[in-house]
Amino acid sequence: xxxxxxxxxxxxxxxxxxxxxxxxxxxxxxxxxxxxxxxxxxxxxxxxxxxxxxxxxxxxxxxxxxxxxxxxxxxxxxxxxxxxxxxxxxxxxxxxxxxxxxxxxxxxxxxxxxxxxxxxxxxxxxxxxxxxxxxxxxxxxxxxxxxxxxxxxxxxxxxxxxxxxxxxxxxxxxxxxxxxxxxxxxxxxxxxxxxxxxxxxxxxxxxxxxxxxxxxxxxxxxxxxxxxxxxxxxxxxxxxxxxxxxxxxxxxxxxxxxxxxxxxxxxxxxxxxxxxxxxxxxxxxxxxxxxxxxxxxxxxxxxxxxxxxxxxxxxxxxxxxxxxxxxxxxxxxxxxxxxxxxxxxxxxxxxxxxxxxxxxxxxxxxxxxxxxxxxxxxxxxxxxxxxxxxxxxxxxxxxxxxxxxxxxxxxxxxxxxxxxxxxxxxxxxxxxxxxxxxxxxxxxxxxxxxxxxxxxxxxxxxxxxxxxxxxxxxxxxxxxxxxxxxxxxxxxxxxxxxxxxxxxxxxxxxxxxxxxxxxxxxxxxxxxxxxxxxxxxxxxxxxxxxxxxxxxxxxxxxxxxxxxxxxxxxxxxxxxxxxxxxxxxxxxxxxxxxxxxxxxxxxxxxxxxxxxxxxxxxxxxxxxxxxxxxxxxxxxxxxxxxxxxxxx
Amino acid sequence: xxxxxxxxxxxxxxxxxxxxxxxxxxxxxxxxxxxxxxxxxxxxxxxxxxxxxxxxxxxxxxxxxxxxxxxxxxxxxxxxxxxxxxxxxxxxxxxxxxxxxxxxxxxxxxxxxxxxxxxxxxxxxxxxxxxxxxxxxxxxxxxxxxxxxxxxxxxxxxxxxxxxxxxxxxxxxxxxxxxxxxxxxxxxxxxxxxxxxxxxxxxxxxxxxxxxxxxxxxxxxxxxxxxxxxxxxxxxxxxxxxxxxxxxxxxxxxxxxxxxxxxxxxxxxxxxx
Numbered sequence: 001x002x003x004x005x006x007x008x009x010x011x012x013x014x015x016x017x018x019x020x021x022x023x024x025x026x027x028x029x030x031x032x033x034x035x036x037x038x039x040x041x042x043x044x045x046x047x048x049x050x051x052x053x054x055x056x057x058x059x060x061x062x063x064x065x066x067x068x069x070x071x072x073x074x075x076x077x078x079x080x081x082x083x084x085x086x087x088x089x090x091x092x093x094x095x096x097x098x099x100x101x102x103x104x105x106x107x108x109x110x111x112x113x114x115x116x117x118x119x120x121x122x123x124x125x126x127x128x129x130x131x132x133x134x135x136x137x138x139x140x141x142x143x144x145x146x147x148x149x150x151x152x153x154x155x156x157x158x159x160x161x162x163x164x165x166x167x168x169x170x171x172x173x174x175x176x177x178x179x180x181x182x183x184x185x186x187x188x189x190x191x192x193x194x195x196x197x198x199x200x201x202x203x204x205x206x207x208x209x210x211x212x213x214x215x216x217x218x219x220x221x222x223x224x225x226x227x228x229x230x231x232x233x234x235x236x237x238x239x240x241x242x243x244x245x246x247x248x249x250x251x252x253x254x255x256x257x258x259x260x261x262x263x264x265x266x267x268x269x270x271x272x273x274x275x276x277x278x279x280x281x282x283x284x285x286x287x288x289x290x291x292x293x294x295x296x297x298x299x300x301x302x303x304x305x306x307x308x309x310x311x312x313x314x315x316x317x318x319x320x321x322x323x324x325x326x327x328x329x330x331x332x333x334x335x336x337x338x339x340x341x342x343x344x345x346x347x348x349x350x351x352x353x354x355x356x357x358x359x360x361x362x363x364x365x366x367x368x369x370x371x372x373x374x375x376x377x378x379x380x381x382x383x384x385x386x387x388x389x390x391x392x393x394x395x396x397x398x399x400x401x402x403x404x405x406x407x408x409x410x411x412x413x414x415x416x417x418x419x420x421x422x423x424x425x426x427x428x429x430x431x432x433x434x435x436x437x438x439x440x441x442x443x444x445x446x447x448x449x450x451x452x453x454x455x456x457x458x459x460x461x462x463x464x465x466x467x468x469x470x471x472x473x474x475x476x477x478x479x480x481x482x483x484x485x486x487x488x489x490x491x492x493x494x495x496x497x498x499x500x501x502x503x504x505x506x507x508x509x510x511x512x513x514x515x516x517x518x519x520x521x522x523x524x525x526x527x528x529x530x531x532x533x534x535x536x537x538x539x540x541x542x543x544x545x546x547x548x549x550x551x552x553x554x555x556x557x558x559x560x561x562x563x564x565x566x567x568x569x570x571x572x573x574x575x576x577x578x579x580x581x582x583x584x585x586x587x588x589x590x591x592x593x594x595x596x597x598x599x600x601x602x603x604x605x606x607x608x609x610x611x612x613x614x615x616x617x618x619x620x621x622x623x624x625x626x627x628x629x630x631x632x633x634x635x636x637x638x639x640x641x642x643x644x645x646x647x648x
Numbered sequence: 649x650x651x652x653x654x655x656x657x658x659x660x661x662x663x664x665x666x667x668x669x670x671x672x673x674x675x676x677x678x679x680x681x682x683x684x685x686x687x688x689x690x691x692x693x694x695x696x697x698x699x700x701x702x703x704x705x706x707x708x709x710x711x712x713x714x715x716x717x718x719x720x721x722x723x724x725x726x727x728x729x730x731x732x733x734x735x736x737x738x739x740x741x742x743x744x745x746x747x748x749x750x751x752x753x754x755x756x757x758x759x760x761x762x763x764x765x766x767x768x769x770x771x772x773x774x775x776x777x778x779x780x781x782x783x784x785x786x787x788x789x790x791x792x793x794x795x796x797x798x799x800x801x802x803x804x805x806x807x808x809x810x811x812x813x814x815x816x817x818x819x820x821x822x823x824x825x826x827x828x829x830x831x832x833x834x835x836x837x838x839x840x841x842x843x844x845x846x847x848x849x850x851x852x853x854x855x856x857x858x859x860x861x862x863x864x865x866x867x868x869x870x871x872x873x874x875x876x877x878x879x880x881x882x883x884x885x886x887x888x889x890x891x892x893x894x895x896x897x898x899x900x901x902x903x904x905x906x907x908x909x910x911x912x913x914x915x916x917x918x919x920x921x
Contacts (some may be wrong), residue, residue, distance in 0.1 A: 562781070
């Protein structure tokens with residue numbers, strides 16, 4: 001390799017390397033302007049890289065919105081987010097402020113600035129992130145502002161994180177009281193979490209032992225409730241997130257807790273509110289980057305591992321139930337079915353069966369799919385799960401349907417004997433889903449058939465009404481234009497009317513059947529065509545006048561010294577008036593039927609249009625050929641209309 | 649219209665300033681005017697108006713004029729064959745002018761005469777026509793000026809030169825229609841005064857006064873036929889005290905072909921656009 005070649009190679013290598021570097025590492029850009037983060041639209045300023053056409057946030061980030069005129073008007077929803085991104089992940093200090101302010105219109109001038117007092121709510125969140133996870137202290141607060149001063153703290157939560165894992169003690173406060181809890185280094189709940197009410201009379205304590213919830217105790221005034229949650233006999237345990245799934249699990253073990261959680265428990269309320277606060281910021285982060293900001297404390301629960309087969313069945317149940325649920329609600333909410341069941345006893349039975357399928361099979365299975373989505377199915381013994389899903393006992397394949405105050409009619413779906421729902425297994429539930437689904441399908445088929453029949457009847461009635469309307473319109477058209485019209489035109493018009501009458505009588509004689517609806521449809525089209533034809537014939541006199549007027553020139557007569565109308569291209573007009581139109585009328589009289597009505601109308605229209613076109617064209621040759629020509633087919637050919645003729 | 653009025657005024661002044669002399673040399677004026685017996689005549693007139701361009705037309709008229717003779721009363725024998733040609737200029741739909749020449753062949757209708765049977769007569773003529781619509785009718789003013797060279801039937805007779813000053817007023821009133829258009833029958837009253845001047849004209853300035861009623865029919869915009877009687881009388885050239893009188897039955901054919909190519913015809917009517 002000589003020196004020259006080597007140098008060229010080196011240069012090329014350098015250029016290619018630079019290009020590659022740009023592609024791999026992206027380019028840095030700065031953006032300043034309108035930007036949306038989640039549902040927050042404001043003025044933004046940030047840096048970003050383009051990596052494979054993706055925008056990756058990089059460096060300081062700021063998004064603000066402040067509308068003074070809105071503040072002075074009614075209310076301003078302002079916000080101010082600042083922080084830092086590294087490769088699209090939030091890193092370093094972050095500060096979120098959300099304000100909902102109104103002004104009381106009192107203010108003063110300080111220096112060269114207006115100071116205006118505001119009232120409202122300020123929500124804030126601040127803390128440190130490391131590679132998209134919380135690290136260090138995170139605090140969330142909601143404050144009530146009156147006259148630009150903090151009036152009340154509505155909510156406050158403070159957690160310490162170590163690379164995303166919550167540590168040590170935490171505090172969550174609202175206007176009712178304060179929850180203090182303890183967490184182990186790995187984030188598991190430990191020891192007693194206690195809620196102290198402001199009024200000192202109430203205390204709620206949750207007792208944990210290394211993540212395992214032992215009991216919940218609530219002291220309202222003098223009443224103390226002690227609830228043992230999972231019991232003692234637990235073979236296996238598993239550590240899971242302390243989230244809504246866990247709460248649901250508690251409620252499944254202790255059904256009485258459902259109302260406790262929703263109505264009474266202070267701890268639950270504070271934890272839920274805390275979770276919402278974390279979620280709202282996490283959603284914002286994830287709308288433009290990647291982050292995992294959540295309280296993330298862990299609890300340990302009983303574990304009943306699911307077999308691979310059971311997991312597959314659960315997945316199947318999800319799919320089938322979502323489909324069945326849709327079908328059943330379609331049937332139950334269909335106005336057509338609701339109308340039909342009033343007059344059709346079988347439809348009524350099917351409707352009620354659908355209702356029973358929905359409540360007996362689908363709704364419990366939907367509850368199961370919800371548990372599956374919360375990933376708690378494996379933390380319940382099967383027997384308990386089934387007991388909870390079917391509090392009134394597991395249904396069989398036979399349903400008892402109450403019809404017209406009778407005690408009930410027993411019905412079964414397709415393949416009822418194949419299924420057995422008695423085992424306490426996921427497979428039995430999967431079978432139930434399949435059975436419910438095929439049952440609904442069979443109902444749909446029958447109902448559709450019934451609806452279709454009903455629809456067809458309705459359609460035919462509508463069609464016949466339309467036919468009568470159309471026939472009346474045609475008769476009216478013919479009757480109103482009869483006076484003052486040329487006898488030949490009248491005669492042909494009458495023939496069109498007679499044709500319509502004849503066709504309608506033919507239809508009326510048909511026995512009802514599926515052909516009748518087809519015939520009604522085609523007859524409707526036919527009557528429309530006949531009307532078009534009649535309209536065309538009615539317009540013939542007007543058309544003749546138009547043709548004559550079109551084929552007129554104003555000529556200066558030197559002897560009279562005035563302008564006179566002179567008919568021009570008389571051979572064309574003569575052929576039109578004396579040969580074509582009479583020929584077309586004759587065709588209508590001799591050959592009119594549904595198939596050619598439209599074509600015949602088209603023939604009149606086309607000849608007329610052709611006349612208008614020929615007026616402007618050089619026609620001396622055509623005029624010569626038309627001399628003494630009396631054969632309409634030849635004239636049609638000369639007028640270049642024979643294609644239309646052969647079509648009809 | 650202004651032009652029309654000026655021209656009319658000029659003609660009227662001219663008529664009044666013509667020298668009303670006392671009579672032809674050698675002729676003695678009678679003590680009162682002598683009106684000769686009316687003669688009858690039959691005229692077959694064709695009027696062609698052939699459009700040759702947007703503004704020009706060829707005015708082509710051929711008349712066959714018969715005059716009664718003793719052996720053939722009423723229709724008589726051919727007296728004149730009359731060829732009048734001109735190039736016309738269409739100023740507007742209502743106004744046009746013409747300039748051209750006339751060759752008239754005069755036949756000697758005097759059966760006793762031994763003079764020449766046929767002599768030519770030459771004219772240069774120009775004409776100014778004005779039309780006005782009046783309700784459903786049209787009225788027309790026509791001024792025609794002719795410079796005329798005539799000679800008698802006698803052997804070696806000299807040409808004499810005269811000017812003719814003619815004004816005609818005519819109306820055309822449609823009878824079966826609200827305007828003059830094809831398939832319309834119309835009636836046309838008409839009067840024309842023909843004055844003359846020249847060295848040879850001594851006293852006989854009123855050559856002819858023609859009063860006509862014509863019934864016409866417009867066949868097409870390009871073809872019209874008409875016929876009607878005409879009474880005319882005027883001073884004889886020889887003696888201003890003597891008046892000729894004539895009853896003439898006239899038949900007219902008016903035709904106006906357009907020999908332009910089709911594309912040049914358009915627009916046929918917009919002269920001033």
